[in-house]
Amino acid sequence: MKIKNEFINKILLLLTGNSLAQLILFASSPILTRIYTPEDFGVFSTYTSLLAILMSFASLCLEKAIPLEKNHSNTVHLMYISMFTIAVVCILNIGLGFLNLSLFRLYGIEASIMNDFLLSIGLFFAGIYQVMSYWMLKEDKFKGLTHSKLLQSISNVISQFSLISINHPGIGLIAGDMIGRGITLVYIWRYFLKRMHWPKVNYRRIGYLLKKYEKFAKYSTWSTLLSSLSMQIIFLLLMRLYGPDVTGHFSMATKTIGLPISLLGASISTVFYAEVAKSISNEPGRVLHLYKSIITKTAMLGVPIMVILAWMAPGLFSFVFGEEWRVSGEYVTLMSFMFLSQVIVMPVSQILFLIKKQRTQLLWDVSRLLLSSIGVLVIFISGGSAETAILYFSICMGTSYYFFALLGYRAIHSIDREDNLKK
DSSP states (O other), rough: OHHHHHHHHHHHHHHHHHHHHHHHHHHHHHHHHHHHHHHHHHHHHHHHHHHHHHHHHHHTTGGGGGGOOOOOOHHHHHHHHHHHHHHHHHHHHHHHHHHOOOOOGGGGGOOHHHHHHOOOHHHHHHHHHHHHHHHHHHHTTTHHHHHHHHHHHHHHHHHHHHTTOOSTTTHHOOOOOOHHHHHHHHHHHHHHHHOOOOOOOOOOHHHHHHHHHIIIIIIIIHHHHHHHHHHHHHHHHHHHHHOOHHHHEEEEEHHHHHHHHHHHHHHHHHHHHHHHHHTTOOOOHHHHHHHHHHHHHHHHHHHHHHHHHHHHHHHHHHHHOGGGGHHHHHHHHTTTTHHHHHHHHHHGTTTHHTOOOOHHHHHHHHHHHHHHHHHHHHHTTTOOOOHHHHHHHHHHHHHHHHHHHHHHHHHHHHHHHHHHHOO
């Protein structure tokens, strides 16, 4: 009972802090949508899409091994490696900008070097923060994580409001996001300096850790990249095939509904990750019970909410953000199946990493990416509308999440059964 209460208390702590952080972002949205245009949000969604893709592989996924490592010096060296590879990716991205090979052009956006510079700085801030957050997760520093999320939201909103005079599509939103991430990194870095001992770099130890956790770099990096592409490819396709206005409306729909879903999912997932890392080798039965319990309860919460939201979304978006954004509400209705699956599965979405089923995760990510992207392309080529493409994407992604939940259950059940046989 004590363990269960501690688990719930940790979730509530993260959920409360993250709720406040997301509430700040949501409260600012009706004003931002009247200041910035759908085109601005389309360009901003391109930035966030590229940021998510680059973050998925920049650290070689070695930060995910931090909660699993018992030795302090090994833990810090994992952080050293991750920070170094992130810096390398940032420098390479700026180099591509100077060579006139900007990643923004993949989305059909004629970007200046400023876009690439902001993307690289944003990636550096976000990547280092992600590495540090895994150490805080390992050390049960949930309060520090909560405070940092709240600070980031406040900084983002103030910065984006302050930069509305910039006369370049999306740059005000992008620069505001980058500044918010930078301020958050300064806060969490100071938190680290007070509580962390940093040993000298040992290159032999680095080689040992790269060998020990090679599956994270070899499989998890590709899996995480493909997972990110599966979620971000739709922005690229919509921008290239249907234009910035459709992408802007789609971005607003996913941002508005996706934020609270991510809030719930990340809050539970963070605690779930820590608990599984501690228990999977000794108490797989407890992990299985926790897995089933989370999926059941999130389904009970998500089904009625998403049914009501699918019905009310067009009118709600029109009222809150302005009539121009009614289309975003219609997109929410089309994507309700996908949103529901995210509510249910996202809290346990790192389970295959934790039980070292990286190959299974990789195959699932590859399949999801191919089915979603090829289907949208076929719809466009055959003359289908943006709405048809978005509906297909929702069905494809939703089905893949439910299949993932089954894979996770079977994998944990297999470990639990083997453990019972040993006993």
